[in-house]
Amino acid sequence: MATPLRILPIGGCGEIGKNMTAIEYGRNILIVDAGIMFPENDMLGIDFIIPDWQYLRDKQDLIRAIVVTHGHEDHTGGLPYLLKEFGAPIYTTRLTRGLIEIKFKQHKLLDQVSLNTITAGDTLSVGPFKLEFFRVAHSIPDGVGLGVTTPAGLVVHSGDFKFDHTPVDGKPTDFAKLAEFGGRGVLALLSDSTNADQPGTTPSERVIDEAFDRVFREARGRIIIGTFASLISRIQQAANAAMRYNRRLAIAGTSMAENVRMAHKLGYLSFPDDLIVRLDEAVRMRPRDVVIMATGTQGEPSSVLARVANGQHNQIKVQRGDTVIMSSHPVPGNEEMVHRTINRLFQRGAEVLYDPIEQVHVSGHASQEEQKLMLNLVRPQHFIPVHGELRHLHAHARLARQVGVDPQNIFVVENGYPIEFDEGEARIGERVPGGYVYVDGSGVGDVGPSVLRERELLGRDGFVMAVLHRDPDSGQLLDTPDIVTRGFIYQREAEDVLEGATQTVMSVVEASRRASQDAVRDKVEKALSEYLYGETKRRPMIMAVVRDV
Numbered sequence: 001m002a003t004p005l006r007i008l009p010i011g012g013c014g015e016i017g018k019n020m021t022a023i024e025y026g027r028n029i030l031i032v033d034a035g036i037m038f039p040e041n042d043m044l045g046i047d048f049i050i051p052d053w054q055y056l057r058d059k060q061d062l063i064r065a066i067v068v069t070h071g072h073e074d075h076t077g078g079l080p081y082l083l084k085e086f087g088a089p090i091y092t093t094r095l096t097r098g099l100i101e102i103k104f105k106q107h108k109l110l111d112q113v114s115l116n117t118i119t120a121g122d123t124l125s126v127g128p129f130k131l132e133f134f135r136v137a138h139s140i141p142d143g144v145g146l147g148v149t150t151p152a153g154l155v156v157h158s159g160d161f162k163f164d165h166t167p168v169d170g171k172p173t174d175f176a177k178l179a180e181f182g183g184r185g186v187l188a189l190l191s192d193s194t195n196a197d198q199p200g201t202t203p204s205e206r207v208i209d210e211a212f213d214r215v216f217r218e219a220r221g222r223i224i225i226g227t228f229a230s231l232i233s234r235i236q237q238a239a240n241a242a243m244r245y246n247r248r249l250a251i252a253g254t255s256m257a258e259n260v261r262m263a264h265k266l267g268y269l270s271f272p273d274d275l276i277v278r279l280d281e282a283v284r285m286r287p288r289d290v291v292i293m294a295t296g297t298q299g300e301p302s303s304v305l306a307r308v309a310n311g312q313h314n315q316i317k318v319q320r321g322d323t324v325i326m327s328s329h330p331v332p333g334n335e336e337m338v339h340r341t342i343n344r345l346f347q348r349g350a351e352v353l354y355d356p357i358e359q360v361h362v363s364g365h366a367s368q369e370e371q372k373l374m375l376n377l378v379r380p381q382h383f384i385p386v387h388g389e390l391r392h393l394h395a396h397a398r399l400a401r402q403v404g405v406d407p408q409n410i411f412v413v414e415n416g417y418p419i420e421f422d423e424g425e426a427r428i429g430e431r432v433p434g435g436y437v438y439v440d441g442s443g444v445g446d447v448g449p450s451v452l453r454e455r456e457l458l459g460r461d462g463f464v465m466a467v468l469h470r471d472p473d474s475g476q477l478l479d480t481p482d483i484v485t486r487g488f489i490y491q492r493e494a495e496d497v498l499e500g501a502t503q504t505v506m507s508v509v510e511a512s513r514r515a516s517q518d519a520v521r522d523k524v525e526k527a528l529s530e531y532l533y534g535e536t537k538r539r540p541m542i543m544a545v546v547r548d549v
Contacts, residue, residue: 002152002422002423003025003026003151003152004025004152004420004421004422005023005024005025005150005151005152005153005155005187005420005421005422006022006023006024006025006418006419006420006421006429007021007022007023007024007155007188007190007384007418007419007421008021008022008023008024008055008416008417008418008419008432009021009384009386009413009414009415009416009417009434010022010051010052010053010055010056010415010416010434011034011035011037011050011051011052011078011415011434012033012035012074012386012387012388012415013385013386013387013388013393013413013414013415013417014389014390014393014414014415015037015388015389015415016037016074016194016331016387016388016389017035017036017037017038017049017074017331018035018036018037018049018050018051018074018077018078019033019034019035019074019075019386019387020032020033020034020035020051020053020078021033021157021190021386022055022056023129023148023150023155024062024418025127025128025129025150025151025152026128027062028062028064028127028128028129029056029059029062029063029064030063030064030065030067030126030127030129030131030148031056031063031065031066031067031082031088032066032067032068032069032146032157033067033068033069033075033076034050034051034053034066034068034075034076034077034078034079034081034082035050035051035072035073035074035075035076035077035078036048036049036050036073036074036077036078036439037049037050037074037436038298038331038334039438048077048439049436049437049438049439050077050078050081050082050437050439051078051415051434051437052415052416052433052434052435052436052437053082053085054432054433055416055432055433055434056086057085060085060086060087063086063088064088064126064127064129065088065089065090065091065126065127065129065131066079066082066086066088066089066090066091067090067091067092067131067146068090068091068092068096068100069092069096069136069143069144069145069146069157069159069160070093070096070136070138070140070142070143070144070159070160071095071096071098071099071100071140071142071230071232072139072140072160072228072230073228073229073230075160076096076099076100076103077103079100079103079104080103080104080106080107080109081439083104083109083112083113084107084109087113087114088114089114089115089116090113090114090115090116091116091117091118091124091126091131092115092116092117092118093117093118093119093120093133093142093143093144094117094119094142094266095140095141095142095232095263095266095268096142097115097117098262098263098265098266099230099259099262100115101115101262102255102258102259102262118133118144119133120133120134120135120144120171120174121133121134121135128150128151129148129149129150130148130149131146131147131148131149132146132147132148132149132177133145133146134146134147134173134174134177134178135171135172135173135174135177136158136159136160136161136173136174137161137162137163137164137167137171137172137173138159138160138161138162138364138365139205139231139233139234139362139363139364140230140231140232140233140364141168141169141171141232141233141268142169142268143159143160143161144159145157145158145159145161146159147177147181150187152187152421152422153185153186153187153188153381153421154181154184154185154186154187155186155187155188155189155190156178156181156186156188156189156190156378156380157190158189158190158191158192158374159192160192160194160364160365160387161173161192161365161366161370161374162201162202162363162364162365162366162367162370163175163201163366163370163373163374164202164204164205165204166204166205166206167204167205167206167233168205168206168233168236168237169233169268175377178374178377178378179377181377181378182377182378182379185381186378186379186380186381187380187381187382187421188380188381188382188383188384188419188421188426189374189375189378189380189382189383189384190384190385190386191371191374191375191383191384191385191386191396192365192366192371192386192387192388193371193385193386193387193388193392193393193395193396194363194365194387194388194392195363195365195366195367195368195371195392196368196371196385196388196392196393196395196396196399197368197391197392197395198363198367198368199367199368199369200367200368200369201366201367201369201370202362202363202364202365202366202367202370203359203362204362205233205237205362205364207359207362208234208237208327208359208360208361208362209237209240209241210359211358211359211360212237212238212240212241212325212360213241213244214358215241215323215325215353215358215360216241216242216244216245216247216291217245219288219323220287220288220321221287221288221319221320221321221322221323222287222288222290222291222292222319222321222322222323223247223290223291223292223322223323223324223325224291224292224293224294224305224308224316224322224323224324224325224350225238225291225292225293225294225324225325225327226293226294226295226296226297226304226305226324226325226326226327226328227293227295227297227327227328227361228295228297228328229253229255229256229259229295230255230259231327231328232259232263232268232269234327234361235256235259235260235263235269235293236268236269236270236271238291238293239269239270239271239275240271241291242275242291243271243272243275246289247288247289247290247291248275248276248277248282248285248289248290248291249271249275249276249277249291249292249293250276250277250278250279250281250282250290250291250292250293251276251279251292251293251294252279252292252293252294252295252304252313252315252316253293253294253295253296253303253304255295256293256294256295260276279292279315279316280315283315283316283317287319287321287322292316294308294316296308296341297326297327297328297330297338298328298330298331298334298337298338304316305324305341305345306337306341308345309340309341309342309344309345309348310344311348318345318348318349318350319349319350320349321349321351322349322350322351323350323351323352323353324345324350324351324352324353325353325354325358325360326338326342326352326353326354326355326360326361327360327361328361329355329361329363342354368395368399371396371399372399372402372403375399375400375403375405376403380405381409382405382409382410382411382419382421382426383397383400383405383409383410383411384410384411384413384419385397385400385410385412390412390414393412394412397410397412409426411426411428413428414434415434415435416431416432416433416434416435417429417431417434418430418432461487461488461538461539461540461541462485462486462487462488462489462538462540462541463485463486463487463488463540463541463543464483464484464485464488464501464528464532464540464541464542464543465482465483465484465485465542465543465544465545466481466482466483466484466501466505466524466525466528466542466543466544466545467481467482467484467544467545467547468481468482468505468509468524468544468545468546468547469547469548469549470509470520470546470547470548470549471548471549472548472549474513475509475512475513475514475515476509476510476513477506477509477510478549480502480506481502481505481506481509483498483501483502483505485498485540487540488538488540489536489538497532497535497536500531500535501528501531501532504527504528504531505524505527505528505544507527508520508523508524508527509524517546517547517548520544520546521544521545521546524544524546525542525543525544528542528544529542
């Protein structure tokens with residue numbers, strides 16, 4: 001009996017972010033990417049989310065390699081957490097390796113991992129897998145896709161891509177290699193679905209040069225450009241515009257500053273050393289001589305732009321005449337926070353430019369016509385759309401049907417559903433864990449849905465605590481119960497409600513003298529909940545503390 005091939009999306013299918021795929025053949029596993037996802041609005045207090053790789057925990061010895069396609073956080077951010085559990089070697093390009101090294105230094109892991117540099121065009125054998133890396137154009141240099149030759153057939157993973165004929169780094173997607181794969185015969189294609197609902201083609205990164213030129217030519221004050229910390233191509237375009245208009249460039253945000261230093265050292269950013277000035281120098285210079293690049297275009301509360309918008313940044317204060325460029329698109333789910341940041345920047349007197357007001361950002365992902373071209377070049381027998389919400393995956397599946405892929409061979413799956421290939425037949429296997437693992441401060445996975453529900457309740461209706469002391473022998477109260485509230489009601493203006501709450505507690509205790517501490521606590525919490533809802537139509541979180549003294 002032949003050994004089946006399994007392709008398991010662990011992250012990135014049914015969502016934007018935390019991209020991660022496992023390709024398994026016999027006792028050998030290849031992992032592609034391990035990213036993070038931004039929290040949604042109802043994930044209160046969560047910093048970010050990493051994939052749930054529980055399926056791999058008893059298979060650590062089977063992992064032959066981890067391939068990272070490019071340096072964006074939704075493909076690299078989970079690596080420090082993954083490498084704390086698994087010791088597999090990492091293979092990636094030079095720029096991506098530099099970005100990963102910064103991340104591992106922060107986590108004090110750099111000396112404990114095996115990082116290996118590859119370039120587009122390289123071939124590598126790992127266990128039964130033969131890996132062939134091909135160049136793809138994206139919004140960051142040094143992106144690759146890969147062909148994986150397995151004993152069951154050739155699997156092509158596109159990585160994040162678009163068919164940009166004039167990319168900032170001058171290196172377009174490798175059409176010839178994709179066509180060569182198609183000529184060989186491709187068992188399965190996994191392809192980026194992020195823009196599968198966008199008609200036409202994605203504009204070239206070069207259009208941003210024209211938009212930046214217009215903004216720099218017309219701006220009379222400071223220019224503040226917000227973008228992702230790892231968007232190296234956009235940083236180069238900002239540096240080019242700054243040089244053209246005799247402005248100096250300052251970097252706000254630790255992660256972006258470290259990325260700029262590394263990319264400049266490796267030659268992926270090209271500008272004279274004296275272009276960059278420290279932020280504390282920039283804020284003292286004439287406004288028309290300065291450009292500031294900052295992180296925070298997704299509205300993250302602790303980011304530079306969000307703190308600037310809220311007036312909480314210790315160095316950057318918005319001035320009348322400032323022009324703020326939002327050079328990114330909101331990640332789905334972040335729209336509300338992004339719009340809040342934009343509105344607050346306007347409120348403080350800045351002119352804010354964002355797509356579609358001005359074409360200061362273009363996507364790094366292929367739109368429909370490019371996705372059709374990818375399918376026609378590769379001509380896969382089976383197709384698995386990845387990297388997108390379900391709406392994107394289904395839209396990509398429709399495109400595959402339009403270009404002639406057999407509908408029976410198209411698999412739209414969410415995280416945790418493996419596609420199994422056995423003697424030419426493909427099927428969806430039994431689901432394995434593929435949900436969310438929340439990172440909250442230093443805690444990883446110690447916050448679950450129940451904690452988030454409690455946070456939502458606290459945020460919506462607040463908190464009420466009743467503290468009471470009773471005699472252990474008689475069960476009588478020794479003093480008046482203390483009622484403490486937070487986020488529920490303003491105590492000075494609700495004395496009648498709180499006095500009624502106190503009387504409710506006293507009545508329950510008086511009627512439950514012989515009951516245990518636990519029983520009294522439960523009765524007090526239930527009675528308080530009913531009383532407070534009757535008075536206020538709110539349901540705060542209720543806690544009773546019963547002490548026998």
